Amino acid sequence: MTSVEQGPRPAEVRIQHLRRRLERLMGVAATEGNELIALRNGDQIFPEMLDAIKAAEHTIDMMTFVYWRGQIARDFAVALAERAAAGVRVRLLLDGFGAMRIERDLLDRMGEAGVRIAWFRKPLWLSPLKQNHRCHRKALIVDEHTAFTGGVGIAEEWCGDARNPGEWRDTHVKVRGPAVDGIAAAFSQNWAECHDELYDDRDRFTEHEQPGDCVVQVIRGSASIGWQDMQTLIRVMLTSAEQRFRLATAYFAPDTYFVDLLCATARRGVTVEILLPGPYTDQRACRLAGQYHYERLLEAGVTIHQFQPTMMHAKVMTVDGVASLIGSTNFNRRSMNHDEEVMLAVLDEEFTAGLDRDFEEDLRRSAPVDPARWRRRAALQRMLEAAVLPIRRFL
Protein backbone atom coordinates (compact mmCIF):
# COMPACT_ATOMS: atom_id res chain seq x y z
CA MET A 1 0.00 0.00 0.00
CA THR A 2 1.28 3.46 -0.86
CA SER A 3 1.42 5.78 2.09
CA VAL A 4 -0.53 9.02 1.84
CA GLU A 5 2.59 10.96 2.96
CA GLN A 6 4.37 10.07 -0.27
CA GLY A 7 1.98 12.37 -2.15
CA PRO A 8 0.02 11.71 -5.31
CA ARG A 9 1.62 9.93 -8.24
CA PRO A 10 0.70 10.66 -11.86
CA ALA A 11 -2.70 9.25 -12.80
CA GLU A 12 -1.35 6.89 -15.44
CA VAL A 13 1.09 5.36 -12.95
CA ARG A 14 -1.66 4.82 -10.38
CA ILE A 15 -3.98 3.36 -13.00
CA GLN A 16 -1.32 0.90 -14.13
CA HIS A 17 -0.48 -0.13 -10.56
CA LEU A 18 -4.14 -0.55 -9.66
CA ARG A 19 -4.76 -2.51 -12.85
CA ARG A 20 -1.98 -4.98 -12.11
CA ARG A 21 -3.01 -5.22 -8.47
CA LEU A 22 -6.57 -6.06 -9.48
CA GLU A 23 -5.51 -8.46 -12.23
CA ARG A 24 -3.26 -10.46 -9.96
CA LEU A 25 -5.49 -10.45 -6.91
CA MET A 26 -8.75 -11.10 -8.78
CA GLY A 27 -7.25 -13.37 -11.45
CA VAL A 28 -9.23 -11.63 -14.19
CA ALA A 29 -7.49 -9.80 -17.03
CA ALA A 30 -8.59 -6.25 -17.72
CA THR A 31 -9.60 -5.47 -21.30
CA GLU A 32 -8.66 -2.39 -23.32
CA GLY A 33 -10.46 -0.33 -25.92
CA ASN A 34 -13.88 -0.21 -24.29
CA GLU A 35 -16.39 2.55 -24.79
CA LEU A 36 -18.40 3.28 -21.63
CA ILE A 37 -21.30 5.69 -21.39
CA ALA A 38 -22.70 6.37 -17.93
CA LEU A 39 -26.48 6.76 -17.96
CA ARG A 40 -28.14 8.75 -15.20
CA ASN A 41 -31.66 7.85 -14.08
CA GLY A 42 -34.50 6.24 -16.00
CA ASP A 43 -34.84 9.13 -18.45
CA GLN A 44 -31.41 8.25 -19.87
CA ILE A 45 -31.21 4.56 -19.02
CA PHE A 46 -34.46 3.10 -20.34
CA PRO A 47 -34.52 4.70 -23.82
CA GLU A 48 -30.95 3.46 -24.45
CA MET A 49 -31.79 -0.06 -23.33
CA LEU A 50 -35.02 -0.18 -25.31
CA ASP A 51 -33.36 1.22 -28.45
CA ALA A 52 -30.67 -1.47 -28.20
CA ILE A 53 -33.30 -4.19 -27.82
CA LYS A 54 -35.32 -2.88 -30.77
CA ALA A 55 -32.18 -2.85 -32.96
CA ALA A 56 -31.19 -6.45 -32.09
CA GLU A 57 -30.64 -8.76 -35.06
CA HIS A 58 -29.33 -11.99 -33.52
CA THR A 59 -29.46 -12.36 -29.74
CA ILE A 60 -30.74 -10.61 -26.62
CA ASP A 61 -29.79 -11.82 -23.13
CA MET A 62 -31.32 -9.99 -20.21
CA MET A 63 -31.17 -10.67 -16.49
CA THR A 64 -32.73 -8.65 -13.73
CA PHE A 65 -33.40 -8.89 -10.03
CA VAL A 66 -36.40 -6.54 -10.02
CA TYR A 67 -39.09 -6.84 -12.69
CA TRP A 68 -42.12 -5.17 -11.18
CA ARG A 69 -44.93 -3.15 -12.70
CA GLY A 70 -45.81 -0.03 -14.65
CA GLN A 71 -45.68 1.12 -18.26
CA ILE A 72 -41.91 0.59 -18.44
CA ALA A 73 -42.36 -3.07 -17.46
CA ARG A 74 -44.83 -3.39 -20.34
CA ASP A 75 -42.51 -1.53 -22.73
CA PHE A 76 -39.69 -4.00 -22.07
CA ALA A 77 -41.97 -7.00 -22.45
CA VAL A 78 -43.39 -5.69 -25.74
CA ALA A 79 -39.92 -4.92 -27.12
CA LEU A 80 -38.52 -8.33 -26.12
CA ALA A 81 -41.58 -10.12 -27.51
CA GLU A 82 -41.42 -8.22 -30.78
CA ARG A 83 -37.77 -9.18 -31.35
CA ALA A 84 -38.41 -12.81 -30.42
CA ALA A 85 -41.32 -12.95 -32.88
CA ALA A 86 -38.98 -11.54 -35.53
CA GLY A 87 -36.57 -14.47 -35.03
CA VAL A 88 -34.06 -13.00 -32.61
CA ARG A 89 -33.13 -15.40 -29.81
CA VAL A 90 -34.31 -13.68 -26.65
CA ARG A 91 -33.48 -15.04 -23.19
CA LEU A 92 -34.79 -13.45 -20.02
CA LEU A 93 -33.53 -14.56 -16.62
CA LEU A 94 -35.64 -13.41 -13.67
CA ASP A 95 -34.79 -13.78 -10.03
CA GLY A 96 -37.40 -15.94 -8.36
CA PHE A 97 -37.75 -13.55 -5.45
CA GLY A 98 -36.97 -10.10 -6.85
CA ALA A 99 -39.15 -10.47 -9.96
CA MET A 100 -42.12 -12.11 -8.25
CA ARG A 101 -44.28 -9.04 -8.90
CA ILE A 102 -44.07 -9.29 -12.70
CA GLU A 103 -47.52 -9.35 -14.30
CA ARG A 104 -48.70 -12.73 -15.51
CA ASP A 105 -49.93 -11.41 -18.85
CA LEU A 106 -46.47 -10.04 -19.66
CA LEU A 107 -44.95 -13.45 -19.05
CA ASP A 108 -47.61 -15.01 -21.28
CA ARG A 109 -47.10 -12.47 -24.03
CA MET A 110 -43.34 -12.92 -24.04
CA GLY A 111 -43.61 -16.71 -23.82
CA GLU A 112 -46.04 -16.88 -26.73
CA ALA A 113 -43.71 -14.71 -28.84
CA GLY A 114 -40.82 -17.11 -28.20
CA VAL A 115 -38.91 -15.36 -25.41
CA ARG A 116 -37.12 -18.03 -23.37
CA ILE A 117 -37.83 -17.17 -19.77
CA ALA A 118 -36.03 -18.82 -16.88
CA TRP A 119 -36.48 -18.25 -13.16
CA PHE A 120 -33.46 -18.20 -10.89
CA ARG A 121 -34.16 -20.22 -7.74
CA LYS A 122 -37.89 -19.81 -7.35
CA PRO A 123 -38.37 -19.88 -3.59
CA LEU A 124 -40.89 -22.66 -3.21
CA TRP A 125 -39.04 -25.02 -5.52
CA LEU A 126 -35.86 -25.01 -3.53
CA SER A 127 -34.18 -26.08 -0.39
CA PRO A 128 -34.18 -23.34 2.26
CA LEU A 129 -30.39 -23.16 2.06
CA LYS A 130 -30.43 -21.88 -1.52
CA GLN A 131 -33.23 -19.38 -1.04
CA ASN A 132 -31.01 -16.85 0.65
CA HIS A 133 -28.75 -16.69 -2.41
CA ARG A 134 -30.39 -14.52 -5.03
CA CYS A 135 -29.47 -13.44 -8.55
CA HIS A 136 -28.97 -9.73 -8.02
CA ARG A 137 -27.13 -9.07 -11.31
CA LYS A 138 -28.63 -6.65 -13.79
CA ALA A 139 -27.38 -7.13 -17.35
CA LEU A 140 -28.57 -6.73 -20.90
CA ILE A 141 -26.43 -8.02 -23.75
CA VAL A 142 -27.48 -7.35 -27.34
CA ASP A 143 -25.94 -9.08 -30.36
CA GLU A 144 -22.87 -9.96 -28.26
CA HIS A 145 -21.37 -6.45 -28.73
CA THR A 146 -23.41 -4.04 -26.65
CA ALA A 147 -24.09 -4.49 -22.95
CA PHE A 148 -25.67 -2.63 -20.08
CA THR A 149 -25.21 -3.09 -16.36
CA GLY A 150 -25.65 -1.05 -13.20
CA GLY A 151 -28.30 -0.58 -10.58
CA VAL A 152 -31.54 -0.23 -12.46
CA GLY A 153 -34.55 -2.49 -12.01
CA ILE A 154 -37.41 -2.83 -14.47
CA ALA A 155 -40.23 -0.98 -12.72
CA GLU A 156 -41.90 2.41 -12.72
CA GLU A 157 -39.92 3.43 -9.61
CA TRP A 158 -36.88 3.89 -11.85
CA CYS A 159 -38.58 6.10 -14.47
CA GLY A 160 -37.93 9.82 -14.63
CA ASP A 161 -35.01 11.90 -13.44
CA ALA A 162 -34.95 11.69 -9.63
CA ARG A 163 -37.13 14.79 -9.35
CA ASN A 164 -39.47 13.43 -6.66
CA PRO A 165 -39.95 10.36 -4.43
CA GLY A 166 -41.58 8.45 -7.29
CA GLU A 167 -38.46 8.68 -9.46
CA TRP A 168 -35.53 6.79 -7.97
CA ARG A 169 -31.94 7.92 -8.52
CA ASP A 170 -29.79 5.34 -10.28
CA THR A 171 -26.79 4.90 -12.56
CA HIS A 172 -26.34 2.37 -15.32
CA VAL A 173 -23.62 2.03 -17.94
CA LYS A 174 -23.63 1.15 -21.63
CA VAL A 175 -20.58 -0.82 -22.71
CA ARG A 176 -19.13 -1.61 -26.12
CA GLY A 177 -15.87 -3.47 -26.59
CA PRO A 178 -14.16 -6.54 -25.15
CA ALA A 179 -15.58 -6.01 -21.64
CA VAL A 180 -18.97 -7.07 -23.00
CA ASP A 181 -17.71 -10.67 -22.76
CA GLY A 182 -17.41 -10.42 -18.98
CA ILE A 183 -20.95 -9.13 -18.66
CA ALA A 184 -22.18 -11.84 -21.03
CA ALA A 185 -20.40 -14.43 -18.89
CA ALA A 186 -22.22 -13.11 -15.83
CA PHE A 187 -25.46 -13.85 -17.64
CA SER A 188 -24.28 -17.27 -18.88
CA GLN A 189 -23.15 -18.41 -15.45
CA ASN A 190 -26.60 -17.93 -13.96
CA TRP A 191 -28.50 -18.97 -17.08
CA ALA A 192 -26.59 -22.28 -17.12
CA GLU A 193 -28.03 -23.11 -13.71
CA CYS A 194 -31.58 -22.59 -14.92
CA HIS A 195 -31.66 -23.79 -18.52
CA ASP A 196 -30.28 -26.73 -20.55
CA GLU A 197 -29.25 -24.67 -23.57
CA LEU A 198 -26.18 -22.49 -23.10
CA TYR A 199 -25.64 -21.27 -26.69
CA ASP A 200 -26.90 -22.00 -30.18
CA ASP A 201 -26.14 -21.13 -33.79
CA ARG A 202 -27.34 -17.58 -33.32
CA ASP A 203 -24.32 -16.94 -31.11
CA ARG A 204 -21.71 -15.84 -33.64
CA PHE A 205 -18.72 -15.51 -31.29
CA THR A 206 -17.23 -12.74 -33.42
CA GLU A 207 -14.26 -10.65 -32.30
CA HIS A 208 -14.80 -7.36 -30.49
CA GLU A 209 -13.76 -4.03 -31.92
CA GLN A 210 -12.11 -1.48 -29.65
CA PRO A 211 -14.44 1.50 -29.93
CA GLY A 212 -13.12 3.42 -26.89
CA ASP A 213 -10.23 3.97 -24.51
CA CYS A 214 -11.45 2.52 -21.23
CA VAL A 215 -9.64 -0.28 -19.42
CA VAL A 216 -12.25 -2.46 -17.75
CA GLN A 217 -12.16 -5.53 -15.55
CA VAL A 218 -15.44 -7.40 -15.05
CA ILE A 219 -15.78 -9.07 -11.67
CA ARG A 220 -18.49 -11.56 -10.83
CA GLY A 221 -19.58 -12.21 -7.27
CA SER A 222 -21.22 -15.48 -6.37
CA ALA A 223 -22.88 -16.79 -3.28
CA SER A 224 -20.38 -18.66 -1.19
CA ILE A 225 -19.29 -19.54 2.29
CA GLY A 226 -16.22 -17.62 3.36
CA TRP A 227 -14.40 -14.78 1.62
CA GLN A 228 -15.86 -13.68 -1.70
CA ASP A 229 -14.38 -11.99 -4.80
CA MET A 230 -16.69 -9.01 -4.38
CA GLN A 231 -15.20 -8.42 -0.93
CA THR A 232 -11.67 -8.64 -2.34
CA LEU A 233 -12.53 -6.16 -5.07
CA ILE A 234 -13.86 -3.56 -2.65
CA ARG A 235 -11.02 -4.22 -0.22
CA VAL A 236 -8.46 -3.57 -2.96
CA MET A 237 -10.16 -0.33 -3.96
CA LEU A 238 -10.28 0.91 -0.38
CA THR A 239 -6.71 -0.03 0.46
CA SER A 240 -5.46 1.46 -2.83
CA ALA A 241 -7.09 4.85 -2.27
CA GLU A 242 -4.50 7.55 -1.68
CA GLN A 243 -6.62 10.70 -1.69
CA ARG A 244 -10.35 10.08 -1.95
CA PHE A 245 -12.80 7.20 -1.77
CA ARG A 246 -16.42 7.85 -2.67
CA LEU A 247 -19.28 5.44 -2.24
CA ALA A 248 -22.90 5.80 -3.35
CA THR A 249 -25.05 2.87 -2.37
CA ALA A 250 -28.72 2.02 -1.93
CA TYR A 251 -28.16 -0.36 0.96
CA PHE A 252 -25.39 0.30 3.46
CA ALA A 253 -25.13 -2.48 6.03
CA PRO A 254 -21.55 -3.78 5.95
CA ASP A 255 -20.00 -6.22 8.38
CA THR A 256 -17.51 -4.95 10.95
CA TYR A 257 -14.56 -5.79 8.68
CA PHE A 258 -15.67 -3.23 6.12
CA VAL A 259 -16.68 -0.69 8.75
CA ASP A 260 -13.17 -1.00 10.20
CA LEU A 261 -11.65 -0.67 6.74
CA LEU A 262 -13.63 2.48 5.96
CA CYS A 263 -12.50 3.94 9.30
CA ALA A 264 -8.88 2.94 8.73
CA THR A 265 -8.97 4.47 5.25
CA ALA A 266 -10.21 7.78 6.64
CA ARG A 267 -7.69 7.67 9.49
CA ARG A 268 -4.75 7.33 7.14
CA GLY A 269 -5.72 10.63 5.54
CA VAL A 270 -7.97 9.57 2.66
CA THR A 271 -11.17 11.61 2.26
CA VAL A 272 -13.97 9.05 2.58
CA GLU A 273 -17.42 10.24 1.45
CA ILE A 274 -20.52 8.09 1.61
CA LEU A 275 -23.81 8.91 -0.09
CA LEU A 276 -26.90 7.03 1.12
CA PRO A 277 -30.67 7.24 0.92
CA GLY A 278 -32.22 9.88 3.16
CA PRO A 279 -35.91 10.14 4.01
CA TYR A 280 -36.85 7.79 1.18
CA THR A 281 -35.77 4.18 1.41
CA ASP A 282 -37.66 0.98 0.71
CA GLN A 283 -35.70 -1.07 3.27
CA ARG A 284 -35.74 0.51 6.69
CA ALA A 285 -34.22 -2.47 8.50
CA CYS A 286 -31.17 -2.28 6.27
CA ARG A 287 -30.83 1.42 6.94
CA LEU A 288 -30.99 0.85 10.69
CA ALA A 289 -28.29 -1.83 10.41
CA GLY A 290 -26.06 0.71 8.67
CA GLN A 291 -26.90 3.51 11.09
CA TYR A 292 -25.65 1.32 13.91
CA HIS A 293 -22.15 2.04 12.53
CA TYR A 294 -22.50 5.79 11.83
CA GLU A 295 -21.00 6.92 15.12
CA ARG A 296 -17.77 5.01 14.62
CA LEU A 297 -17.52 6.08 10.99
CA LEU A 298 -18.10 9.76 11.79
CA GLU A 299 -15.56 9.64 14.62
CA ALA A 300 -12.99 8.28 12.17
CA GLY A 301 -13.62 11.22 9.85
CA VAL A 302 -15.87 9.55 7.28
CA THR A 303 -18.54 11.95 5.97
CA ILE A 304 -22.04 10.56 5.44
CA HIS A 305 -24.60 12.32 3.24
CA GLN A 306 -28.26 11.42 2.91
CA PHE A 307 -29.95 11.99 -0.44
CA GLN A 308 -33.12 14.04 0.03
CA PRO A 309 -35.31 14.05 -3.09
CA THR A 310 -35.93 10.32 -3.52
CA MET A 311 -34.50 6.84 -3.03
CA MET A 312 -30.78 6.72 -3.83
CA HIS A 313 -30.36 3.40 -5.61
CA ALA A 314 -27.01 3.76 -7.44
CA LYS A 315 -24.11 1.41 -6.72
CA VAL A 316 -20.98 3.39 -7.55
CA MET A 317 -17.55 3.81 -6.00
CA THR A 318 -14.73 6.05 -7.18
CA VAL A 319 -11.09 6.10 -6.11
CA ASP A 320 -8.78 9.11 -6.41
CA GLY A 321 -10.50 10.30 -9.57
CA VAL A 322 -8.78 7.54 -11.57
CA ALA A 323 -10.84 4.39 -11.06
CA SER A 324 -14.41 3.44 -10.41
CA LEU A 325 -16.65 0.51 -9.64
CA ILE A 326 -20.13 0.35 -11.08
CA GLY A 327 -22.60 -2.51 -11.18
CA SER A 328 -25.12 -4.34 -9.04
CA THR A 329 -23.24 -4.58 -5.75
CA ASN A 330 -24.56 -2.78 -2.69
CA PHE A 331 -22.37 -2.08 0.34
CA ASN A 332 -24.07 -4.71 2.45
CA ARG A 333 -23.62 -8.32 3.42
CA ARG A 334 -26.27 -9.48 0.98
CA SER A 335 -24.23 -8.24 -1.99
CA MET A 336 -20.86 -9.16 -0.56
CA ASN A 337 -21.75 -12.60 0.81
CA HIS A 338 -25.05 -13.95 -0.40
CA ASP A 339 -25.98 -12.88 -3.91
CA GLU A 340 -24.83 -13.19 -7.49
CA GLU A 341 -23.40 -9.81 -8.51
CA VAL A 342 -21.47 -8.22 -11.35
CA MET A 343 -19.26 -5.15 -11.06
CA LEU A 344 -17.11 -3.28 -13.58
CA ALA A 345 -13.77 -1.98 -12.36
CA VAL A 346 -13.12 0.92 -14.72
CA LEU A 347 -9.58 2.28 -14.82
CA ASP A 348 -10.18 5.54 -16.62
CA GLU A 349 -9.88 9.15 -15.50
CA GLU A 350 -12.50 10.60 -17.85
CA PHE A 351 -15.20 8.05 -17.04
CA THR A 352 -14.47 8.37 -13.32
CA ALA A 353 -14.63 12.17 -13.56
CA GLY A 354 -18.16 11.85 -14.96
CA LEU A 355 -19.22 9.68 -12.02
CA ASP A 356 -17.55 12.11 -9.62
CA ARG A 357 -19.48 15.01 -11.19
CA ASP A 358 -22.71 13.06 -10.67
CA PHE A 359 -21.69 12.38 -7.08
CA GLU A 360 -21.06 16.08 -6.49
CA GLU A 361 -24.41 16.98 -8.02
CA ASP A 362 -26.08 14.43 -5.75
CA LEU A 363 -24.27 15.88 -2.73
CA ARG A 364 -25.86 19.24 -3.47
CA ARG A 365 -29.25 17.55 -3.00
CA SER A 366 -28.17 15.72 0.15
CA ALA A 367 -27.91 16.53 3.83
CA PRO A 368 -24.74 15.66 5.77
CA VAL A 369 -25.07 13.67 8.97
CA ASP A 370 -23.76 15.94 11.71
CA PRO A 371 -21.53 13.97 14.13
CA ALA A 372 -22.54 15.92 17.25
CA ARG A 373 -26.26 15.68 16.49
CA TRP A 374 -25.95 12.01 15.61
CA ARG A 375 -24.34 11.28 18.98
CA ARG A 376 -27.39 12.86 20.63
CA ARG A 377 -29.92 10.82 18.62
CA ALA A 378 -33.03 9.55 20.36
CA ALA A 379 -33.01 6.47 22.56
CA LEU A 380 -35.71 4.95 20.36
CA GLN A 381 -33.46 5.23 17.30
CA ARG A 382 -30.66 3.47 19.21
CA MET A 383 -33.07 0.73 20.25
CA LEU A 384 -34.23 0.20 16.67
CA GLU A 385 -30.61 0.00 15.49
CA ALA A 386 -29.96 -2.69 18.11
CA ALA A 387 -33.20 -4.49 17.26
CA VAL A 388 -32.06 -5.34 13.73
CA LEU A 389 -28.68 -6.72 14.84
CA PRO A 390 -29.89 -10.35 14.89
CA ILE A 391 -30.88 -10.20 11.21
CA ARG A 392 -28.05 -8.01 9.91
CA ARG A 393 -26.26 -10.87 8.16
CA PHE A 394 -29.25 -11.24 5.84
CA LEU A 395 -29.51 -7.54 4.94
Ligand SMILES: O=P(O)(O)OC[C@H](O)CO
Ligand atom coordinates in the same frame (compact mmCIF):
# COMPACT_ATOMS: atom_id res chain seq x y z
O1 LIG B 1 -31.59 -5.02 -4.49
P1 LIG B 1 -31.46 -3.84 -5.41
O2 LIG B 1 -30.32 -2.99 -5.05
O3 LIG B 1 -31.50 -4.20 -6.84
O4 LIG B 1 -32.74 -2.98 -5.18
C1 LIG B 1 -34.01 -3.51 -5.28
C2 LIG B 1 -34.55 -3.64 -3.93
O5 LIG B 1 -34.13 -4.81 -3.32
C3 LIG B 1 -35.98 -3.52 -3.90
O6 LIG B 1 -36.44 -3.51 -2.59
